[in-house]
Amino acid sequence: MKKNKLLRKRWPVPPLILFLMLSFVAIVVVALLAPVLMPVDLAANDLTTRLLLPTFKDPTSEHLLGTDYLGRDVAVRLVYATRTTIEISFTGMLFATAVGTALGIVAGLCGGKVDQVISFLTDVRLSVPTTFIGIIFACILGATPLTTVVVMAITGWSSFCRLVRSQIIQLRGAKFIEASRSMGASGVRIVFEHILVNIASPLIVQITMELSGFILLESTLSFLGLGIQPPGTSLGVMVSNGRDYMLTHWWLAIAPSAVIVLLILQISLIGDWLRDKLDPKLKNAS
Amino acid sequence: MKRYILMRVLKALLTIWAVYTLVFFLTRVTGDPIEWLTIAGASDSAKETLRENLGLDLPLWQQYFKSLIGLFTGDTGISYYYARPVSELFAERIGPTLSLGAIVMAVTVVVGIPLGVLAAVRHNTLLDRVTMSTAVIGSTVPNFVLGILLIFVFALKLRLLPSGNTGTPMHYIMPVIAMSVGPTASAARLTRSSLLDVIGQDYLDCARAKGMREWMVVLKHGLRNALIPVITILGAQLSAMIGGSVVVETVFAWPGIGTLLVTSAQQRDFPVVVFGVLVIAASVTFVNLLVDLSYGLLDPRIRNS
Numbered sequence: 298m299k300k301n302k303l304l305r306k307r308w309p310v311p312p313l314i315l316f317l318m319l320s321f322v323a324i325v326v327v328a329l330l331a332p333v334l335m336p337v338d339l340a341a342n343d344l345t346t347r348l349l350l351p352t353f354k355d356p357t358s359e360h361l362l363g364t365d366y367l368g369r370d371v372a373v374r375l376v377y378a379t380r381t382t383i384e385i386s387f388t389g390m391l392f393a394t395a396v397g398t399a400l401g402i403v404a405g406l407c408g409g410k411v412d413q414v415i416s417f418l419t420d421v422r423l424s425v426p427t428t429f430i431g432i433i434f435a436c437i438l439g440a441t442p443l444t445t446v447v448v449m450a451i452t453g454w455s456s457f458c459r460l461v462r463s464q465i466i467q468l469r470g471a472k473f474i475e476a477s478r479s480m481g482a483s484g485v486r487i488v489f490e491h492i493l494v495n496i497a498s499p500l501i502v503q504i505t506m507e508l509s510g511f512i513l514l515e516s517t518l519s520f521l522g523l524g525i526q527p528p529g530t531s532l533g534v535m536v537s538n539g540r541d542y543m544l545t546h547w548w549l550a551i552a553p554s555a556v557i558v559l560l561i562l563q564i565s566l567i568g569d570w571l572r573d574k575l576d577p578k579l580k581n582a583s
Numbered sequence: 584m585k586r587y588i589l590m591r592v593l594k595a596l597l598t599i600w601a602v603y604t605l606v607f608f609l610t611r612v613t614g615d616p617i618e619w620l621t622i623a624g625a626s627d628s629a630k631e632t633l634r635e636n637l638g639l640d641l642p643l644w645q646q647y648f649k650s651l652i653g654l655f656t657g658d659t660g661i662s663y664y665y666a667r668p669v670s671e672l673f674a675e676r677i678g679p680t681l682s683l684g685a686i687v688m689a690v691t692v693v694v695g696i697p698l699g700v701l702a703a704v705r706h707n708t709l710l711d712r713v714t715m716s717t718a719v720i721g722s723t724v725p726n727f728v729l730g731i732l733l734i735f736v737f738a739l740k741l742r743l744l745p746s747g748n749t750g751t752p753m754h755y756i757m758p759v760i761a762m763s764v765g766p767t768a769s770a771a772r773l774t775r776s777s778l779l780d781v782i783g784q785d786y787l788d789c790a791r792a793k794g795m796r797e798w799m800v801v802l803k804h805g806l807r808n809a810l811i812p813v814i815t816i817l818g819a820q821l822s823a824m825i826g827g828s829v830v831v832e833t834v835f836a837w838p839g840i841g842t843l844l845v846t847s848a849q850q851r852d853f854p855v856v857v858f859g860v861l862v863i864a865a866s867v868t869f870v871n872l873l874v875d876l877s878y879g880l881l882d883p884r885i886r887n888s
Contacts, residue, residue, distance in 0.1 A: 420594070421601045423819075424864040424871075426826030429844070433606060436848040436856050437613050513725050517830055520727050521845050533727075540731060544739050551735070554728040561723045 314570045321563045328380040335373050340528035342367035348546055362552055366542065371549060374530055379556055381531040385442055385524075386511040389449025393511075394504055396450055397457025402488055404458065405465025412462075419455045427452045427514060435523035445524045449511050460503050464496040498575040505568035509561045516557050532557050584879070591875060595868045602864040603654075603857070607647055610853040615639075619851065620663055637661060654861070660854035664847070669858045672843060679749050680839035684828060686755060687763040691820070695767040696806075696813065699774025703782060704801055714771065721768030726827050730761035730834035747836035754835075762831045766820045773816050777809040784808075811881055818874035822867045 310318070327334065344367065349355075351363035351371070362371035404415040425433075431448045438444040468474060468491075477487055518524035519533030527534070532553045539550030617630050617639065634640045638649065638660070650660060659669040702714040737757060738746035745754050781787070782805055790800045832841035840859060847855040 417598070417601075420598050420868075421605070423822065424598050424602055424868045425860060426822045426863065426867065428826035428829050429860055429863055432829070432844055432848040433609070433856060433860060436851055436853070437609050440849075509723070516725060517727065521830065521833060522849060523845070536727065536731065543731070543735050547735055550731055554725075554731065557728060558724055561725070562720070565719070565723050 311570070314567060317563045317567055321560070321567070324379065324560070325383055328376055328383050331376045331380045335376065337370075337373055337377075339369075339374075339377060339530060342369055344368055348542070351548060362548060363546065365538065365549060371535075371552065374535065375552055375556060378530045378532045378535050378553060379560075381442070381525055381529060382512060382515050382519075382533075382557075382560075385445050385515050385531070386449070386508060389446045389453065389511050389515070390504060390508055392446060392450035393453025393507065394457055394500070397454035398461050398500065400454060401458040401461025402465060402492065405462040405469065406484070406488070415458065415462075419458060422452070422455045427510075428517060431514065431518045431523060432521075435518065440518075440523045440526055442525060442529070445515055445518055448518070449514060452514070453507055453511065456507060457500070457503060460499060461496055464499060465492060468492060468495055502568065502572045502575055505564060505571055509564040509568065512557065512560050512564070588876065591872055595872045598868050599861070599865050603651070603861050604647075606857050606860050607650065608643075610857055611643060611646070616663060616851070616853060637663065650857075659858050662847075662855050663852045664850050665852075665855075669854050672855065673840065673858065673862065676838060676840050676843050679837055680828060680832070680841065683755065683758055683762070683832075683837065683839065684824065686759050687766065687824060687828075688821075690759060690763040691766040691770050691817070691824075694763075695770025696774045698767075698771040699813075700778060700801065700806060702771065702775040703778035706779060706782075711775075715775065718768040718771045721764045722772070724764070725830075726761050726765060727830045727834050729764060730757065730831055733757045733761055734834070747834075749838060758831050758835045758837055761834065762824065762827055765827065766817075766824055769820060770813065770817065774806075774809065774813050777812045778805055781805050781809045807881070811878060814874055814877060814881070818871050821870050825863055825867065 346364050346368035347366060349360055349364040350358050352358050352361050360370050360372065362375065365371055400415055404412045430452050434444050434448050474487060474491055477491060515524060515531060516533035519531040520537045525531040525534050535553035536550050542549050617634055621630055621633065638646060653659060657670065662669055662672060665672060698714055702711045705711050734746045737744045744757055748754060787800055787804055790804050829841035829845060832839045833845055844856060844859045
C-alpha cells in the first residue's frame, strides 16, 4: 500500500498523458520555430517539380512527403500549416477566455439587469451555430486570419462566461470574501486576489476543452475557403487543396488531416484527464 | 405553466429578432455592395439603376424595416448574384438539407442512445471500453476529414458509392455517416454517463425486488430518468449538426442550404446570408424551446411546479 502511494507520488501524471503532453509541446515548438528551422518563401513555386512522389513511394525522392500541385515540399508546408493553425487557435482562445471571463465576472458580481442582458447575449450567440458565425464574419470582414480570431472570440466567450458566472455566484457568499470586504478590500482587489485564484482550475480545464474546438474551427473555416488565403497555408487549406488529387496523390489530403486529428485527440485526452484530476465534480458532466 | 410557456416563447422571438437585426446591420456597415457588384469603370447611371433595383437607394433604417416587414409578407429580398428572390433559392435547396438532417438525427437517436445504454449496463467490461474508446475517437475526427476518408475508400478505391451530389439512396450513405458519427458518439457517451448516475439509485433495486426483469428495470426506470440531460444535449447537438451540415454538404457537393450559404458568403451575397442565418437561428431557437418545454413531459416534478 505504502509503496503504491510512493509510486503514485513519483508519477503524478500517467505515462500516456505525459507522452501526449510532451508530444503536443514538441509539435507546438517545432511548428512555431518553422521560420528558423526551415526558412522558405511560402509563395515561391516551381512547376517543374510538381506532384513529386514522397519517400515512401520512391526511396530516391528528396521530399519526405512529396511536392504539391505547385511543386512545393509538402512536409515543409505541413509544418508551416500547423504553425498557422496553432497560432490562430491560441490567439483566438486568449481573446475568448479574456472576454468570457470578464463578462462572467461582471454578470456574477453585478447580478440583476446586467446579468440578464449578458445571459440574453449568450442565448443570441448560442442560437447561431459556430460555423455560421464564421460564415457571417468571413462575409463581412473578408477571409483573413484576423477574422478567424474574431470569430473565435465571438463564439468562444459564452462558455467561459457561463462557467465563471456560476462559479462567482457560488463564491459570492463565501466567508473569506466577506472577511476581505469587511477589511476594506476594493472590488477589483477581491476579483484579482480571491476570485480569479479560486476559479483558476475549472477555467484551465475549460480552456483545454475549448482549444480542440478552436483548432477544429480554424481548420473547418480554412477548408471552406473562409479562413487563411493563399499563399498562406493552414491545415484546412492543405486538406482542401489535396482533395483534388485524392485519386493519384492521396497523402496530400491525408497527411494534414492526420495532423488535425492528432492535435485534437491529444488536447481532448489531456483535457479529459485534467478535468478528472482538477475538478472531480465535473467528472460525469459533459 | 401557461405563463411560463408564454414567457419562453416571447424570449425565443426576441432572440431571433436580435440575431436578425445584428446580422442585418453588420452586413451593411462594411461598405457599399454596389462597388463590388459592378465592374471597375461602370457608369454612374448603371450603378444608380442597380442600386434602385436592389433597393439600396433607401436610407438604412427604411431598408431595415422594409426587410423586416417583408419577412411577414413573403418578400425576402433579391439575391445579388442569382438576381432571384431569396425565398425561391431556399425553397429549391431546403429538401436535400432537411432529408439529410432528418436521417442524421434518426441515426443519432437510434444508434447513439442504445450504445450508451449497452455500455452503461456492461459498465467496465470490454464492450464498454471498446464502445467508449470508439466514441472518443468518433467525436474527435472532424467531419470533413471523415468525409474525405470515406470518399477516398468507398468512391475512389472501391468504387462502391457515388462521391457527391444527390439522387439515389446510395448518395445518402456517405454524407449521413460523415455527419452522424460525431453526434452519435456524443449521444452514446452522454447516455452512458447519465445512466450510470441513475443506475446505482435505490429505486432501481426496488424495481428489481418487485421481480421486474433487468432490461425492463434499466429501460423503464433507468433510461427514463437519465433522458433529461440526454435530450438537453441533443438539443445543443442540433446546432452543431446544422453547422456540420455546411461542411459535409461542401465535401459531398450536396445541393442544400449549406453549400448555398458558403458560396454566398464567398461572394458576399448579403440578402442570402442574412436570410439563411435567420432561418437557422429560428430553427435552433425553436428546437431549444421544445427541449425546454419537453422537460415537463419527462419529469412530473417540473410539470407540477
